[in-house]
Structures are given as C-alpha cells and as structure tokens.
Amino acid sequence: MNDLSRAGFRQYSRVPSPDLGERTASAKSPRTDVGTILIHWTASIACIITLVTGLRLASDQEFSVVWRAIAPILPQGEIWSWHIVSGLALYFASTAYIVYMHRSGLKRRIALSKVQALTMPTPAKQKWGAVNVLLHWALYALLAVQTVTGLLLYLGYGGWNVTIHSVTATFVLIYLLAHVIGHYGYGGWLQILRVFKPVPLAKTKATRSRPLLAATAVGTAFAGTLVALDYTTVDTLPIRQVSEVPKLDGRMDEEVWRTVRPVTVRTMQGSGLGGSGESMVEIRAVRDDRKVYFAFRWQDPSRSLRRVPMIKKADRWHVIGNRVDNADVTDFYEDKFAALISRQDGFGNAGSTHMGKRPLGDKPAAVNERGLHYTTDGSFLDVWQWKASRGGSLGYVDDQYFGPPRDATPGEASGKARYQGGYWNDPGRAFYSYNYKVEVGHRGPVQLQKLPKDVAATVAALGKFDFNPDSSDEDGARWWMTEAETVPYSKELDEKIPLGTVLPGVLITGNYEGDRAQLRGEAKWKDGYWTLELERDLRTGSQYDVDFVPGETLFMWVSAFDHNQTRHTRHMRPVKLTIR
Secondary structure (H helix, E strand, C coil): HHHHHHHHHHHHCCCCCCCCCCCCEEECCEEEEEHHHHHHHHHHHHHHHHHHHHHHHHCCCCCCCCCHHHHHHHCCEEEEHHHHHHHHHHHHHHEEEEEEEEHHHHHHHHHHHHHHHHHCCCHHHHHHHHHHHHHHHHHHHHHHHHHHHHHHCCCCCCCHHHHHHHHHHHHHHHHHHHHHHHHHHHHHHHHHHHCEEEECCCCCCCCCCCCHHHHHHHHHHHHHHHHHHHHCCCCCCEEEEEECCCCCCCCCHHHHHCCCEEEEEEECCCHHHHHHCCCEEEEEEEEECEEEEEEEEECCHHHCCCCEEEECCEEEECCCCCCHHHHHCCCCCCCCCEEEEEECHHHHHHCEEECCCCCCCCCCCCCCEEEECCCCCCCEEEEEEEEECCCHHHCCCCCEEEECCCCHHHHHCCCCCCCCCCCEEEEECCCCCCCCCCCCCCCCCCEEEECCCCHHHHHHCCCCCCCCCEEEEEECCCCCHHHHHHHEEEEHHHHHHCCCCCEECCCEEECCCCHHHCEEEEEECCCEEEEEEEECCCCCCCCCCCEEEEEEEEEEEEEEECCCCCCCCCCCCEEEEEEC
C-alpha cells in the first residue's frame, strides 16, 4: 500500500460507520426500528398526496404545459382540502422526525461527516451511504422552502411564491426517485424492503426515554400551533346596524363608509391584472333593520366591457375571443366580480370547488377541463356575481348559487352545451342573452340573432375599439344592444353592413325577475380600481340564499375577473362576517 493509500485509509477509518444507524436482525435481512417506520410512512403518504394534489392544481394554470399533459392521470375532485391537510401532515412528520433522531440516539444516521466518503477511495456502499445523507438534507431544504412558500400562498402572497413552490415541488418529485435509487445502490432490494420489517429500537447511551412519544407530541404541538394561528387570526368583518344607509352609486363617498373598518383580502393566481394575476380587495359592510349593504373595491388596471364582441368578415360574422368554444376566454371579455357566502368555512370555497375534467364521473365533463362547482351535502352556497356588460352597468348583480349537482340537459349530455355541476342561477330570469348561436367545440363563423337598427349609432356607442385586450374601454362605452335598438337578423340587412364592423355580443331584453333579481348594485371604474356597492334583504326566504341573521356568523370568499370568463383570482382563507 503506498503512502497516499495509507493516508486515505487512515482518514476513512475516522469516518463514522455509514450503516445509516438502522438496527438490523442480521446482515442479510436489514430491518428498521418501529419509530422510524411509522414516521417514514406518515411522511411518505403525506408527501405523495401533497405532490399529486399540487400537480393537479398546477395543471390548472393558464400556461401549464407539462403538468397539463399528465392531467388525465391526476386525482380529481375536492383537491384543496387534501392538499392543505396533507401538507400539514408532512410538516408534522418532518418536525417529529427531527425530534425522534435526537432522542433515539440515531443522529449519526444523517451525520454530514459521512459525506467525506465521496472524496475518498472508499467502497461503493459507503459512497451510496454518503449520497443518501446528502439526499436527506436536500429533502429538508426543499421541504423548508415548500413550507414557507406554502404558508405565504395560503395567506394570499402569490407572485414568485407560486413559481418557487411549483419548482421545489418538482424537485421533491425528483427526490422520490433519487431516494429509491440511493437506497437500492446502498443495499439492493433488501435495503428498500427494510421499511416493511420493523424491530424494536436498540437502545444506546445516546437514547432518551420515549423518543417516539416525545416526537409525536412535539410534531403535534407544532402542527397544532399553525392550526390555532389560522383560526385565531382570520380576518373578521363586523356588520353593524346604522341609521343612514349608503347610496348605491359606485363611489363609496358617503360618511357611513368612512366610519367602517374595511377588511383587505389578498387574492391571487387569476388571469390578466397587468400580468400579476393578483388583486387586493377591500370589503366593507353595514346593515339596517331590513337590508345589508356591501362595498367592494378591487384593483383592475383596465375597464373591460367587451364581452366576446363580433366582427364581420368575408365569410360572415366571427366572435372575437380566444377559447370561446370551451368557455375559457381570457382576452375579450367583460370584467366581473364574485362573492361566495357560506355558513361554514371549509377549504376550497367551503368544499364546493372540485378540480379536473370530470370530477363527477356520472355527469358530463367540464368543457374547459378545469372543474365544477357543487356541494356534496345537499346545502346551497350563495353566489353574487357582478358582470360589467350583462346588467352590471344597469344596476343589477346576478344572484346565483352552488348546490347539489344538477341533472344534465339533453344539450349538456350530448356535449353541445356547457354543464356547470351545481353552479346555477336562482329561480327567475336575467335580462341578458347572447347575440349569436354557438355550441361547445364550435369554431368559425356564427349565426347572429339580431342586427342593429342603426349600425352607425351602435358602433358609436362602443367607443374606440382597440384590439389589445388589456386596453381600457372608454367611460360610458356600451357593449350591449337593447331590444328596442335591434331587429331580427336578415340576410338583406346584413349585406348592408361593411366588412370589419364590430358589434356587441350581448343583448339586453326584458328585465330581471324572481329570486334572481334580489341584488341591486352600482359599480364605477377609476384610476385602476373598480368600486361596487350593492344591497340585499337580510332575509329573502329563498332556499338558494344565505340569510344575514343578527348574532350569527357567516364566511365570505371574493374573486376578481379581469376580462376573463373563469380564471378569477382566489384566496384560501375566508373573511368571517359577524352580523351585529
């Protein structure tokens, strides 16, 4: 043996044994102590659930490519609860494992000094042991980043956190494969199978009393602290009684609003909004003895009224908008705002958000493959939706609901119409309809229902048309036609309209009626903000509405739509409404 080899051998002889600290029954049948196995499988199951549910959420992103490609094999349904709860379980297991390593006397299993084996002429098994140690610490670094970014996302801080959270999740996925390869390299299939062969912990001088119990207690305490903080720090909006009620004009300049403390909600992961996908929403509310009044103010860089307009081309009329055929428009659409009110505060909008193309296996698929809203306990959640060009500029807010899944209509069952699960309108009618006939999946020319009596006057009412969807429509622009301004379509009239003419895609006919007409509101856009004021009776007597009863508590989620059909912003934690 030459001098260099002797030096290497002497250095290696001082490195702790790379047996990873497991207690074995025999050299040919490696086994693992019970505590390690229990924590290992808790962490493994939680990690896998977190990953696959996270990938489902990532596949829903507008510009997802890789994860959308594997969406058919990802889980569907109420994903949010599984994702958040499994993340909390993974946090528990990670914390418990740190404590268990310390109290069981197995710290040398993950000693960084073993990494020296990679730089010395040591047997392959020792080098694989060093690789496994590196992988262990790499996993903890990834989980630390996942925990921090996950908490920030839960609190509404999107931006780069979304990207970092997604990228580190990808590395965790790679880790799982590397973890299996590392252990196989260290000891083959017997090394991998040892997690199925428990033995009692072999005590040493470093072992402290009841290591598994202590680890479980500390992990539970840490996870429980997060849960307690979540429940005790949720934003609360008191709705107090006032003698003078606000005027609904979309300005929020009355004295009553200045005396109300607003709740500000960070919403994120929407489409548009200057590329950020985020909007801060201020919420105020008061009541009198008959009605409740809300004021919402949210960020939106442009006033968007152009809900899928139509342009005349040589081969007839075409809608202007991407993905009109599968109900996922993100360019030429109206601005919208939605509020969801529930009696309970479950994850995923009180458990009503079900992800995937076909979360209801016996019902039609979601045409945009994003998912469906419905409840599974027979309850109804109140949905208020303001739509800039479909009544929102004329004093109406659409009263809708999330409820049990509806039976499909013949058109929905055949795939020609959009099926929406349990998301539907309160009984009654709205006064808007669409000025074209188009079936799901249809692309190309469309058949108009109505033509304007005075084309020049209708075009003038639109204001300046800009083919940049992020541009702002003029104040006072009117991207709809009333019944009095139109006549039934005829080929003769159509031939008189010049090519390149742009017409609204919305018709206003009749009036709101029934339960659906129980919300009134006015909205104004100014300097990058929409302000919406609305009112509704405290009690409506409708099973599809949530009543505002003094002394009770409700929960609210809000969403901003920047000229898009379904890709609204969202937030995880609801606002608690206390009716005084």
